Amino acid sequence: MNDAPASVAPPAGGNAAGNLEGHVTGVRRLMRRLRDIMARPGTAQERLDRIVALVAAEMVAEVCSAYVMRAGEVLELFATVGLRPEAVHRTRLHVGEGLVGVIAATERPLALADAQSHPDFAYRPETGEEIFHSLMGVPVLRGGRVLGVLVVQNRTPRRYTEEEIEVAQTIAMVVAELIASGDLVNPLEMAQGRGGGLLPVRLDGISLNPGLAVAPAVLHEPRLAIRQVVAEDVAIELERLRRAMAAMQQAIDALVAASHKLGAGEHREVIEAYRMFAADRGWFDRISDAIKTGLTAEAAVERVSDENRSRMAQLGDPYLRERLFDLEDLANRLQQFLSGEAPGPPVADLPPEFILVAHAMGPAELLDYAHRRVVGLVLEEGSPTAHVAIVARAFDIPVVGRVQNATDRIEAGDIVVVDGDRSLVLIRPSEDIHQSVAATVAARIERRAYYDTLRDQPAVTRDGVAVSLLLNAGLLIDVAQLAATGAEGVGLFRTEIPLLTRDAFPDVADQTEFYRRAYEQADGKPIVFRTLDIGGDKVLPYLTNAAEDNPAMGWRAIRIGLDRPAMLRQQLRALVRASAGCDLRVKFPMIAEVAELDRARELLDAELARAAAEGGTPPRSLKVGVMLEVPALLWQLPALFERIDFLSVGTNDLVQFLYACDRGNPRLAGRYDLLSAPMLALFRQLVEACRAAQMPLSMCGEMAGNPIEAMTLIALGFRTLSMATTAIGPVKTMVRSLDAGALARYLDEIGGRPDHSLRGRLEAFARDHAVAV
Numbered sequence: 001m002n003d004a005p006a007s008v009a010p011p012a013g014g015n016a017a018g019n020l021e022g023h024v025t026g027v028r029r030l031m032r033r034l035r036d037i038m039a040r041p042g043t044a045q046e047r048l049d050r051i052v053a054l055v056a057a058e059m060v061a062e063v064c065s066a067y068v069m070r071a072g073e074v075l076e077l078f079a080t081v082g083l084r085p086e087a088v089h090r091t092r093l094h095v096g097e098g099l100v101g102v103i104a105a106t107e108r109p110l111a112l113a114d115a116q117s118h119p120d121f122a123y124r125p126e127t128g129e130e131i132f133h134s135l136m137g138v139p140v141l142r143g144g145r146v147l148g149v150l151v152v153q154n155r156t157p158r159r160y161t162e163e164e165i166e167v168a169q170t171i172a173m174v175v176a177e178l179i180a181s182g183d184l185v186n187p188l189e190m191a192q193g194r195g196g197g198l199l200p201v202r203l204d205g206i207s208l209n210p211g212l213a214v215a216p217a218v219l220h221e222p223r224l225a226i227r228q229v230v231a232e233d234v235a236i237e238l239e240r241l242r243r244a245m246a247a248m249q250q251a252i253d254a255l256v257a258a259s260h261k262l263g264a265g266e267h268r269e270v271i272e273a274y275r276m277f278a279a280d281r282g283w284f285d286r287i288s289d290a291i292k293t294g295l296t297a298e299a300a301v302e303r304v305s306d307e308n309r310s311r312m313a314q315l316g317d318p319y320l321r322e323r324l325f326d327l328e329d330l331a332n333r334l335q336q337f338l339s340g341e342a343p344g345p346p347v348a349d350l351p352p353e354f355i356l357v358a359h360a361m362g363p364a365e366l367l368d369y370a371h372r373r374v375v376g377l378v379l380e381e382g383s384p385t386a387h388v389a390i391v392a393r394a395f396d397i398p399v400v401g402r403v404q405n406a407t408d409r410i411e412a413g414d415i416v417v418v419d420g421d422r423s424l425v426l427i428r429p430s431e432d433i434h435q436s437v438a439a440t441v442a443a444r445i446e447r448r449a450y451y452d453t454l455r456d457q458p459a460v461t462r463d464g465v466a467v468s469l470l471l472n473a474g475l476l477i478d479v480a481q482l483a484a485t486g487a488e489g490v491g492l493f494r495t496e497i498p499l500l501t502r503d504a505f506p507d508v509a510d511q512t513e514f515y516r517r518a519y520e521q522a523d524g525k526p527i528v529f530r531t532l533d534i535g536g537d538k539v540l541p542y543l544t545n546a547a548e549d550n551p552a553m554g555w556r557a558i559r560i561g562l563d564r565p566a567m568l569r570q571q572l573r574a575l576v577r578a579s580a581g582c583d584l585r586v587k588f589p590m591i592a593e594v595a596e597l598d599r600a601r602e603l604l605d606a607e608l609a610r611a612a613a614e615g616g617t618p619p620r621s622l623k624v625g626v627m628l629e630v631p632a633l634l635w636q637l638p639a640l641f642e643r644i645d646f647l648s649v650g651t652n653d654l655v656q657f658l659y660a661c662d663r664g665n666p667r668l669a670g671r672y673d674l675l676s677a678p679m680l681a682l683f684r685q686l687v688e689a690c691r692a693a694q695m696p697l698s699m700c701g702e703m704a705g706n707p708i709e710a711m712t713l714i715a716l717g718f719r720t721l722s723m724a725t726t727a728i729g730p731v732k733t734m735v736r737s738l739d740a741g742a743l744a745r746y747l748d749e750i751g752g753r754p755d756h757s758l759r760g761r762l763e764a765f766a767r768d769h770a771v772a773v
């Protein structure tokens, strides 16, 4: 075994191309030897012993050890040359403990010339490792899980090269196959170690799409087992890769065509972006390079995915991290084409309705399932801007993301509740809970059917007050909901939302096209576009990433727009161009003083003049408004009213500034109530001021979509409410059952009370007067 010269690291000196060639040849020879070891008869333990011996010799290391993951997240020394043999199966380290544990926890290689001075070094006397100074270890990964750690050590302080680390990672893939065969550690041990047994379990996450569902779980297992890691013939593997890539690209074209049938919406852009990823030459080249080191095409794809995973997992930027899942989706698809199996999940085995559980998922993977009754989705990763979340929204699938260890704790076939409204997942709920959730889901379906019947009915109270119900939109899919909900228009288009899923700021042409599509989707109904409200909780990594102590009160919205006028002008130019011949309604966010509005208005006028000079068709009409989110504006109303065509209240921000209470701080959630005397007094005065000045007033904060709060607003005099799509049905139902005059009189009676909240009294009113809230 020890007859091979040290050959995997390029020799010092000589020309670089020659070095690389030598390195590649060395790696290929090593791969051949590994293949021989795997093919030779013997137990899995014997193979592992031979592998560590080969690695020690090839890498000129005094020690090579393989640690294997056991139940309870413990790494056990399974094979070694160089450490004391009696330590084998005795030395155990928890994930995170010692350098081996750190490699497992971070899923990253570690190379240290002086390992013992590292703060995480954990000395185990039974191993006799005190004489070894340098250490290099790589995680043994398979399907995104750590199965073990492979380590080499040297007596002298040694700097391990990038090439050596890569070689170790390649060998780790062979070790992963050995561990995954189940002959070293009984797979049942790992299954039992998951804990939880058959008891009900509640897991918390974050809501990526609201809604409720209950059904048996299907575990998304995208990764196919790689049958062979070491290539017989590199040229054949390269050809296999080329063919699989071509077949995959064709299939993605078909997927894009199919997704177009779903109608317009962001999911289309997402799939287009995915197609571009698939055509990326850099990805293909990296896989080809990995094949040239002696891997099969399948192993090369896995190798590049592992690299992507560990590189991108380190990125702090959530947007870029999310793109990793698109890449993984592609890699899984490519594996399927390489294996010759039909792409997509095995249709025949799927239950009629199911909850899909996955570590992470790309948009195309969900599309593969979507027409097969996925009723809910649970992800261990994910964020609201993830492409998979956007596709889920197009299908109205509730999604809870960032659910830790979901794929370990949920078994296929377990009954699972996905509660996207409360951001939680229940596994194996008791029979009563299962039944009660199923009844709620059924009632919701029935209620939704009822809301559909209201679509063309007017939103008029029992005493004849007409209320305009509008939608809040951020994506084109939301605009498409105008027809389905019967909403009169879009009262707030949050133009920053589509930007959150992009990796560069769109140019004027892109923006114009996007707004044009919004007009198209609206089909003649009005849209109020709000200019960019970036900053606060909506961070665009490519624009600003300076941390602020109080971002909600920081450099955001119109403040950025006025400080970066070119950006705001480009947006206004796009809006002016897109609204040629249509009604252009624009509002500016976070205006704190009239002077800011004047400056923003100047930019808009300049763009209108520019469009006129260019001979473009002007908008048919123009209305300009502001969001009332900053309390200071309340004391500038007369001057403001001279300059605007409408005023729109944004309670989400207004309340946090009035009560000095961060809207995103969970410790303060519910601390102050919108239905309290100061808020109601503010609304009352505002309504009066607007009425006197004949200034159209609307509300587009979340408050407008909450039936009991909307009820109160109507009684106070609001006649235009803009809300999330799902709120239209419940609010319209409330409006049609309300006697606004009776509630206004009741509010006159109770409005001045210094109570913490008037909610209880308003709920009692609704009960007593049969108002459907």
Ligand code: PEP
Pocket: 492, 494, 533, 629, 649, 650, 651, 652, 653, 654, 700, 701, 702
């Ligand atoms: C608001 O502040 O109420 C509002 C509608 O704006 P956003 O929620 O987008 O900050």
Ligand code: MG
Pocket: 629, 650, 652, 653
């Ligand atoms: Mg706001």
